[in-house]
Amino acid sequence: MLKVDAIDVFYGDLQVLWGSSFEVREKEIVVLVGANGAGKSTTLKTISGLLRPKAGTIVFDGVRLDRLPADRIIGHGVVHVPEARRLFREMSVEENMVMGSLAPEARKKRRETLAWVYELFPRMKERRKQAAGTLSGGEQQMCAIGRGLMALPRLLMFDEPSLGLAPILVEDVFNIVKRINKEGVTVLLVEQNVRQTLALCDRAYVLENGSVVLQGTGKELLADPHVKEAYLGL
Amino acid sequence: MDVFLQTLVAGILKGGLYALIGIGMTLIMGVMGIINLAHGQLMMVAMYITYVLHLAGVDPYISLFVAMPALFLLGCLIQRFLLNPLLKVDTILPENQVLMTVGIGMVLTEIIRFIFKSDYKSVSTGYSNATFFLGNISFSIALGISFIIAIAFTVAMFFFLIKTDIGRSIRATAQDKDAAVLMGVNTGRITIITFGLGSGLVAAAGCLLAPVYYVFPDIGGPFTARAFIITILGGLGSTVGAIFGGVTLGLAESFGATYISMDYENIIGMTIFVLVLLFLPGGFKRLTKI
Ligand SMILES: Nc1ncnc2c1ncn2[C@@H]1O[C@H](COP(=O)(O)OP(=O)(O)O)[C@@H](O)[C@H]1O
Ligand SMILES: [Mg+2]
Numbered sequence: 001m002l003k004v005d006a007i008d009v010f011y012g013d014l015q016v017l018w019g020s021s022f023e024v025r026e027k028e029i030v031v032l033v034g035a036n037g038a039g040k041s042t043t044l045k046t047i048s049g050l051l052r053p054k055a056g057t058i059v060f061d062g063v064r065l066d067r068l069p070a071d072r073i074i075g076h077g078v079v080h081v082p083e084a085r086r087l088f089r090e091m092s093v094e095e096n097m098v099m100g101s102l103a104p105e106a107r108k109k110r111r112e113t114l115a116w117v118y119e120l121f122p123r124m125k126e127r128r129k130q131a132a133g134t135l136s137g138g139e140q141q142m143c144a145i146g147r148g149l150m151a152l153p154r155l156l157m158f159d160e161p162s163l164g165l166a167p168i169l170v171e172d173v174f175n176i177v178k179r180i181n182k183e184g185v186t187v188l189l190v191e192q193n194v195r196q197t198l199a200l201c202d203r204a205y206v207l208e209n210g211s212v213v214l215q216g217t218g219k220e221l222l223a224d225p226h227v228k229e230a231y232l233g234l
Numbered sequence: 235m236d237v238f239l240q241t242l243v244a245g246i247l248k249g250g251l252y253a254l255i256g257i258g259m260t261l262i263m264g265v266m267g268i269i270n271l272a273h274g275q276l277m278m279v280a281m282y283i284t285y286v287l288h289l290a291g292v293d294p295y296i297s298l299f300v301a302m303p304a305l306f307l308l309g310c311l312i313q314r315f316l317l318n319p320l321l322k323v324d325t326i327l328p329e330n331q332v333l334m335t336v337g338i339g340m341v342l343t344e345i346i347r348f349i350f351k352s353d354y355k356s357v358s359t360g361y362s363n364a365t366f367f368l369g370n371i372s373f374s375i376a377l378g379i380s381f382i383i384a385i386a387f388t389v390a391m392f393f394f395l396i397k398t399d400i401g402r403s404i405r406a407t408a409q410d411k412d413a414a415v416l417m418g419v420n421t422g423r424i425t426i427i428t429f430g431l432g433s434g435l436v437a438a439a440g441c442l443l444a445p446v447y448y449v450f451p452d453i454g455g456p457f458t459a460r461a462f463i464i465t466i467l468g469g470l471g472s473t474v475g476a477i478f479g480g481v482t483l484g485l486a487e488s489f490g491a492t493y494i495s496m497d498y499e500n501i502i503g504m505t506i507f508v509l510v511l512l513f514l515p516g517g518f519k520r521l522t523k524i
Contacts, residue, residue: 049415071421074418086410089410090409091406091409095402099402099403099417102417102418102419147417
């Protein structure tokens with residue numbers, strides 16, 4: 001479904017991704033784990049077009065995403081829930097949701113999708129008139145995920161959805177990810193929370209200094225000596 | 235007491251027009267993060283359009299429907315061909331877009347001066363000096379009509395910003411540009427529309443002011459300064475703040491002219507400006523989400 005092939009990505013002269021490759025198949029949950037600064041966010045930003053690879057290709061269902069302008073990518077069903085939520089803080093929860101459904105297909109189904117998102121997040125319905133910037137951290141994450149769902153994603157990419165949340169909320173967020181996946185949405189999840197995400201994913205890649213160094217099923221990586229030592233503190 | 239009320243009403247009426255000027259500047263500020271220092275000059279162009287149409291016998295309130303679309307288009311072209319390309323060039327100048335607007339303002343002024351010379355023109359109509367009385371207070375009919383039209387445009391603008399996808403996209407781009415791009419907003423297009431709207435709104439103010447003001451090429455500068463003051467008063471980027479800023483400036487000028495001296499109109503605006511920067515650096519804050 002998504003194939004990222006040998007991408008090199010730079011910030012100015014600084015190279016951050018070095019020939020990084022991986023793929024996500026239909027209906028999977030794939031995680032990209034790695035330490036702070038490994039290049040996880042950079043990878044997602046490149047897929048969603050905010051950054052351009054200097055070399056390599058990104059193909060989604062036969063479409064070269066790396067050749068599309070960033071604002072056209074969401075229309076292909078590739079949706080990015082960015083790091084730190086990036087809500088429109090002065091807009092209401094509902095307006096944020098509406099902003100997720102600008103592409104023609106999503107726009108047509110705006111009402112139904114909104115009803116579905118509110119069913120998934122009853123809390124968001126209660127808060128729908130409230131400015132997004134005044135929500136709590138957990139609610140902001142729900143709002144950001146809801147906004148992403150409004151685009152009718154086929155591939156939903158999450159950038160550290162558990163960041164800054166209390167452990168009990170982290171659990172909630174991962175349950176939501178699983179639930180969304182059960183509804184037929186393919187998931188690419190980026191996390192530093194290695195133990196929990198390896199347990200819930202189908203497959204995983206380990207990113208170190210901008211390159212993929214390990215891959216396998218969640219189980220395989222949980223048992224891997226390097227992963228154990230570097231990420232699980234065993 | 236009558237003088238006081240009279241001054242108050244005059245200030246509020248003027249403030250309505252200033253709000254229109256300020257909202258346009260504020261939208262541009264919010265979305266592009268720049269102060270448009272050609273704002274008053276764009277208004278001046280609209281006033282000359284009104285003047286030319288007036289010579290052909292067209293009422294200024296009708297000229298609105300020519301000047302607004304014309305300035306919308308001019309604003310779009312300026313953003314598309316003069317401002318957006320600057321984002322792509324490396325420059326030793328910070329704020330090169332702002333400097334570009336200064337240049338645009340000068341060019342517009344000189345083109346108009348070349349065509350119309352520096353003379354003061356007037357767009358006087360039957361109602362330019364007409365007044366009506368309510369008790370002992372007289373109202374300028376022209377300013378009254380202008381005020382009502384200004385409010386109508388302001389309300390329409392808010393409706394557009396709140397209720398339409400393009401309006402929401404404009405606000406979203408102002409709040410978080412990258413997030414807007416991720417949601418599928420073509421932010422380049424949004425900047426073009428925004429500059430067009432800002433120019434269209436200030437054009438409306440120009441048409442509404444024309445019957446009660448003189449028209450001359452250098453009228454742009456003082457109005458750019460006013461727009462700047464209103465935007466700062468409103469707290470940079472808040473459209474509701476811009477309305478408060480506009481009315482405040484209108485009142486200050488009005489009271490200054492009545493109780494201090496007619497000659498100090500411009501100085502009063504600048505004085506408030508300095509006081510706000512010193513004591514109220516956030517302006518009238520962002521009073522709402524818009
Ligand atoms: N806007 C930027 N400009 C320059 N360097 C950046 C920028 N964003 C990230 N980097 C650098 O790129 C590297 C990877 O960052 P990032 O992709 O955010 O890592 P992760 O998400 O895995 O924590 C880091 O070394 C970081 O300092
Ligand atoms: Mg990151």
